[in-house]
Amino acid sequence: MVNREATRQQGKEAKRQGGSERIQAAYAALESVTDPEIPVINVIEMGMIADVRVDGDRLVVDLTPTFVGCPAIDVITHSIREAMRSIGETEAAVNVVYEPPWSSDRITEEGRRKLKEFGLAPPSARCESGMASIDRVACPFCNSKNTSLESIFGPTLCRSIHYCQSCLQSFEHFKPV
Amino acid sequence: MSLNYENLAALTPRLREAVVNLLYRMADDELLIGHRDSEWTGHGPILEADIAVSSMAQDEMGHAQAYYQMLHELGEADPDTLAFGRKPREYKCAALVCLPKGDWAFTIVRQYLYDAAEMIRLTAFAAGSLRPLAQLATKLRGEEKYHMMHGRGWVLRLGDSTPESHERMQAALTQLYPYAMGLFEPTEYDEHLAQAGICPREDELQREWESAVAPVLTEAGLKVPEHLEPVYGGRVGRHPAALKELLDSMQLVYKIDPGAKW
Incomplete structure (x- = not known):
């Protein structure tokens, strides 16, 4: 929790001290860019924006990908460029970076709430806590923890599949990474 | 360990050559x-x-792409050309990954031995002195964790389930272990990479790998055969015939239309 909070604060802080209107406008435009596999949550809520800055004359967005092999990276990069173009940043650069490494701890509270609403259980644990952490994930529909892990891998790289013994439904979970 | 090489440009020419070789092996x-x-x-x-298994395929290919991208930043060709545009002899992969897919037991044993080796290497990279590689390894480790959970689960389940599953798993292990040892084929660059703190020596990594997989294999009721000769050659471009067949199929589209846009 502390970590998530810290990340969020850092994000806000960056916005504030980045200061310039250009950067604020860029953050605002980024709110409209979503992950095509989970269209309810934007790239900021997802914790994928590592930095926005002005380098010389050019606006630069650093994107830290959820999974290195995520096939949506190109689409997201493209959408970010489009969003930047829409606010007049025609030369904006989007870099894919691994530092900070994306972790599911970077998803904001608002992002977690939206994932749950979407029917996707938010990451159940801190990413380092290992194996036991995805055995008993709270069901996003009825909140029961009487659930079982059905498959470590799901329809996208970032999801596992679970079954709720209380409401008898299968559900997907965003894996802690 | 303190970070000595902040970026790829900080490498000396000799070390750069060693890192290029290392990245080709990984990729x-x-x-x-x-x-x-x-x-x-x-x-x-x-x-x-x-x-x-399809998700793991996607992960591994994504990881390959990230390593090829780093190679590109070191002056090698672009990732697509590196993946699809080379001749078999130019690949630096171990024979383990070239072998045809076999039955499910074969696939599980290969993937488990491979992932365990990769995890050890990534952990070493993450603590190593080459910052861009350490960053990437930190990221990849988080993903590989799920491969390990998956592999361990299947090894234990099939190792002592039915007589047939045990037999198939043991046969796969006996066949594959010498190939897996070949993942740690020594290269002329080992000493240099180790001294620079980028990657420990291959024999050191291998010892660590052996002590990581042994308890799981034992718990699964499987025996590592003794007096094995590792299968070497991949790191210097000597590959089983299976690689050429695989590349013929994998590179088919690229060869017909190298600049194709998807």
């Missing part, structure tokens, strides 16, 4: 095992297994 292993895993897509024994 080619990932690409090839990813391709072998993808051959299960639509053919897995059960739906969840099919999805899992």
Whole structure:
């Protein structure tokens, strides 16, 4: 929790001290860019924006990908460029970076709430806590923890599949990474 | 350990050559095992297994791409050309990842031995002195954790389930272990990479790997055969015939239309 909070604060802080209107406008435009596999949550809520800055004359967005092999990276990069173009940043650069490494701890509270609403259980644990952490994930529909892990891998790289013994439904979970 | 090489440009020419060689080994292993895993897509024994092996294929190919990208930043060709545009002799993958996919036991044993080796290497890279590689390794480790959970689960389940599953698993292990040892084929660059704090020596990594997999194999009721000769050659471009067949199929589209846009 502390970590998530810290990340969020850092994000806000960056916005504030980045200061310039250009950067604020860029953050605002980024709110409209979503992950095509989970269209309810934007790239900021997802914790994928590592930095926005002005380098010389050019606006630069650093994107830290959820999974290195995520096939949506190109689409997201493209959408970010489009969003930047829409606010007049025609030369904006989007870099894919691994530092900070994306972790599911970077998803904001608002992002977690939206994932749950979407029917996707938010990451159940801190990413380092290992194996036991995805055995008993709270069901996003009825909140029961009487659930079982059905498959470590799901329809996208970032999801596992679970079954709720209380409401008898299968559900997907965003894996802690 | 303190970070000595903040970026790729900080490498000396000799070290740069060593890192290029190391990255080719990593990238080619990932690409090839990813391709072998993808051959299960639509053919897995059960739906969840099919999805899992396909997801792991996607992960490994993504990892290969990240290593190729780093190679590109070191002055090598672009990732697509590196993945699809080379001749078999130019690949630096171990024979383990070239072998045809075999039965499910073979696939599970290969993937488990491979992932365990990769995890050890990534952990070493993450603590190593080359910052861009340490960053990437930190990221990849988080993903590989799920491969390890998956592999360990299947090894334990099949190792002492039915006599047939045990027999197939033991046969796969006996066949594959010498190939897995070949992942640690010594190269002329080992000493230099170790001294620079970028990657420990191969024999050191191998010892660590052996002590990581032994308890799981034992728990699964499987025996590591004794007096094994590792299968070497991959790191210097000597590969089993299976690699050429695989590349012929994998590179087919690229060769017909090298600049194709998807």
